[in-house]
Structure formats: structure tokens, C-alpha cells
Amino acid sequence: METKIVKIGNKVIGGGNPILIQSMTNTKTENVADTVAQINALTDLGCDIIRCAVPTMEAARALKEIKKQISIPLVADIHFDYKLAIAAIENGADKIRINPGNIGSAERVKAVVDVAKERNIPIRVGVNSGSLEKDLVEKYHGVTAEGLVESALDKVKLIEDMGYDNLVISIKSSDVMMCVKAHELISDKTNHPLHVGITEAGTIISGNIKSAIGLGLILSQGIGDTIRVSLTGSPLEEIKSAKLILRTLGLRKGGIEVVSCPTCGRTQIDLIGLANQVETMVSGYDLDIKVAVMGCVVNGPGEAKEADLGVAGGIGEGLIIKHGEVFKKVPESELLGALKYELDHWGE
Template sequence: MFREHTKTVTIGNKKIGGGNPVLIQSMTNTHTEDVEATVRQILELEAAGCEIIRCTVPTIEAAKAVSEIKKYIHIPLVADIHFDYRMAIAAMENGADKIRINPGNIGGADKIKAVVDVAKERNIPIRVGVNSGSLEKELVEKYHGVTAEGIVESAIDKVHMIEEQGYDNLVVSIKSSDVMMCVKAHELIAQKIAYPLHVGITESGTAFSGSIKSALGLGLILNQGIGDTIRVSLTDNPVKEVEAAKIILKTLGLKKGGIEVVSCPTCGRTRIDLIGLAKQVEEMVSSYDYDLKLAVMGCVVNGPGEAKEADLGIAGGDGCGVLIKHGEVVRKVPEDELLSTLKYELDHWGGTGV
């Protein structure tokens, strides 16, 4: 299903495209110049499952910080550049594993060439990024507004700017906050280029609305075999982006590992704080890397039956609850011991612990 003919691109210690697994990206929101804060956030994102991280590089100080940051992290670092070609060069000279630029806003052909020359010398991939919000005026006029066709034409034009310099170590990104426009644009560009695609719904919103919009858009795109890296862009802690991305990939069957929590909606039969319990369980299991399904059910009447497809589960009652394994009730425990009982089972799952 996936575009196995897509060019394989190496980013630090990761490979994308060419049938490789879809990888999760996020972006720091620290000042990159603050090495300690940036490293702390990247390590937190790594622990959450982030596989590629992007940092903004608006100053020479930020570019120089890249070399220090890379000493302490374990995933590839992408330098995000806007307007100043010198920042792209400085970031690469300081060890950036990839740079993200829009060739249309960093100057003329001579400045693009200067950036490409350094990238070529160091074999550093360039991510060519185009957003619907910055679509060129002539393309807006040509297509009578911001359209998927205009976004694709703009992106291909930027790709050609780099190719004309004799370089094709590229990743392409086309983003829009309009979900269906974004989907259509990816469908169009996937037919026109063979470079890996970084996929995301830009400016999607808060953790709640943004996760829903991203799940819809990314789901429609990825399910067609389009996309090699993803970012769920949220107005929230970047860790939330990674958590949402993991659920999207796992739901589509594109990622293994990590516990999938399923929980029933509350109803009149519920006699425990199911909402609170489900949130506690979801938080607790994030540190386990087992590939299993865990059910959190609100009543002991239908709970075992509803949880029969889960590997492990708990169901609450009136002051008590049950532990369920593969659809069978194996233990009855007081309500206040449900969480600790579940943790014990996870710690000893398969006899290996965490």
C-alpha cells in the first residue's frame, strides 16, 4: 500500500521513505539558545516516543546551540529556518541532521545555492516546506483562492529550485489548516514526486480540537499509503503531539508497541469514577512498551463481555471491581485497589516487568 518507490532519505540515525516505517516528529517550544531547557524538553519528548525533533534557528546563537544540544539527545535534530539563509548554513555547520526551509523566502538563487552547496558537501537532507497561509499571490490569483492545486504547484516549484542546483536529498512538506484541502493536496503531490512526505495539519488547534482534526486528516492521508513522517501540531505541550501521533499510527496499524487503552462511555450503571480511573490508567501505562490492549470498564455486569477482545482489563462495581484477563474474570478486588492491582499485573506481564 505504501509508496515503496519513494526515495529513501537518511536523517541522522533514521531512515524515511522507501517503505520504512512512518516516524513521529515534534517541535520544541523552548528558546533554542537555552541549551539546558531545550535538551530537557527533547529528552521528555524522546521518552514519550518522538523520533525526530525540530528546533527553530532564528539566530546565530541558536545555530551554535545545535552542536551542544546534540551531545545530549538521541534522535535526529532538524533546524527550522525562516528568511535568513545564513542560519541554514550555520545550523548545518553545527551538526543539524536536516534543515527545513522555504526556498521562496530565503533570498535569490545565489543564496539558495549557498545553502545547497553546504548541504551537498555534508549530505544533509533539505525539507522543502510550503504552507497554505504563505501561498504566493500569483498562485492565489491563478486558482482563484488558496487551493490544493496551488499548494502543490508552489511546492513543486520550490523542489525544482533545489533540483536545479543538482541536489535531490529532499523531503517535502505541504500543510494547511483546512483538513480536506490538505488531504487533496497530498493526494495530488503523491502522484507527481517520489520524495518522502512529511505530513501534518498545520495550526490545527488545542489538544482537543487539534487532535480530532489531525486524526481525520492524517488518517485519510496515511490510509492511502501517503506519508513518511508525521507531526500532530497542537497548541499545547509538545508531548501531547507525540501521544496523539502514537494513537493515530497504532489505530491505523502503522506502529507496534505501547499499550492501547479502550474504555467504555459512562452510563447509569456506572458506580465508580470511571472517567478519573480511565485517565489514571492511561497515564500509568504510558511507561510500558507492551503491545497489548487494555480495557477499562464501568460495570461488572457487562464489563467482562465488553473486554473480551482485550488482553487485560478492569471493571468497576459498587465499591469493588474485577480484574479481567482475555475476557475472563480472574480476581475481585476493592475499588481502591483496582489501579494497584492492574499495575502489579503489568509489572509482571510475561514475567519480564517494564
């Protein structure tokens, strides 16, 4: 089912539009300078929408100043206190994320909905497996995908019955397969856009693997309108991972893809160090090309020929391969610089 279009600040999601990447700041929102610096760094990397925690009234008021200094839509993340949600909207939030289950009474939810409706600010209705209502846990004999979906749809209906349907839904679980099943179930039952992510996925390694599998299984079915990779680490890592997941699934072009061999006893150069340096270096380029970093002269030249640009290591030196042809030979210490030069002058 094609979802409907929802406008978030100067961006749109849903309706078959490109899948947008989100992240969340980990600065204190009250600290405007730090928060703005992080948001702008995330924007440079390719973040489309940013969310900030709003745990205090000071944080809600800080949004006004933050908004003046950033270029992407800002989502306010609210828990428990409905007054903070209202203050966040009044201070310019482009969207708010609430869990009606922890906001309190229907009157409090309605107070938030009324202010959002007045300004046509979308509400993201978020449900997490960790906070599923007791009656649904009992009904389904534990936390299940069916319970998550019922909880989310109940909350959506609550807001729709208040006369507002400018909504985005998220149903998150740290259990990857439960999360996948929940998205499959809900996609047939609603046309609201879906914000997809595996919550509390973990550290850089485990979080990336769980997110790649979960998002891969969900997005490959045509489900999902905006994504967040949740990692216990820098939000910048979340953007890199999200871009790579979308690129790998063929859902987003742009950005350099780095392929590198796994190293073996034939490797004569510091391939691991070089590959990591190359990956860091290329993240700043907006070129839609493939760069190969190969460790030896057995598979190196052949593999690098498949790429647009490549390096293949020899003994203390390496070959630069461009458009499938050996272009030049340089000492190992100059490989990174030679690769950078080619990228800087690509297409000339």
C-alpha cells in the first residue's frame, strides 16, 4: 500500500518519495552551540531530518535558536510531559515525536494534538517493544509483533478521532525479526508513512549488523519511508551506515562505494590501514563511483578493473588503476595521496 505524503519542514516523506535518513543528537539540547555544530556536521554527511531530545522547558525554548542556525527539519522528542510537546511546537519544531501511552490522559494528548493541528505539524506516533501496555502483553502472552501493531494502531486511532491525521508511525523493537514481522503486518493496515529502525540495536558492530539485516528485510519489501540506524556511538556513524544500507539495496545513488579485499598471506602492504583511510577520505566526496582497495597483485588488478578507480598493492608500492587500466605505479607511502588526487580531478 502506498503511503500518503507528509511534509516535515522543507522535506517530504511517503508517497513513493526517496527514503530519508534521520538521526538524533546526543548533545544537551539546552546547549545551542554544541547542538547546532553536531546537526550541521550530520547535515554535511547526508542527514535529512534531525531529532533532538526535549526533556526540559529550557530544551524546548532552545529549539527556537537552534532552528535559526540549521538547514534540515527538526523533530522534537517528547516523553511524559505534554507541556513540553506544546512548547516545542511553539518554538518551531517541524514535527514532534510522542508516545501517547506515556503522555498521560486523553485530554493531555488532545491538548498536544490541537496545537499541532493549528500549525499543521506532523506527529510521529512512536511505540517501542520496551513500553508495550500490560493488557496487550497479557493478551498476546508476551511482547509480540501483533501486540506492537495493535498498540500503534490504537494510538493512531486515538489521534485520528481527535480530528487529526498528519501522522507518521514508528514501531520499534530491539528484536530484529519481531520488528520485521511488525512492519509486514502494519503495512497492510495503514497508509501513514512509516519511520523504520531497529531500536537499541547496540554498539557500532552489533548495531550495524542488526540494523542492516532488519532494515534490509523491511525496505526490500517496499515498506518504509524514513529510516534511522540506532547506534551506541557517534550519530555521524548512523548516517554513514544508513547511506550504505540504502545504497546497497539500490534505493539511493551517490557517494563513493569502497570495496576492499579481506587480506591474506600474499598482502605486502598495510591494506587494513589503507582501506580505513580510504573509506574515511571518500566520505567527503559526492561522486557516484566505486573505488577498489586490493592487497596483492593476484586478484588486485582484476578486481580493481571492475571498479572506476582502484589501488592494488605490491611489495612496498602499489598500482593505481583507472577505468580498468593500470595508470601508474607509486610507492606505498604515496598511494593515499595519489588516490585523493584522482578523486579531486575526477571527470576532468
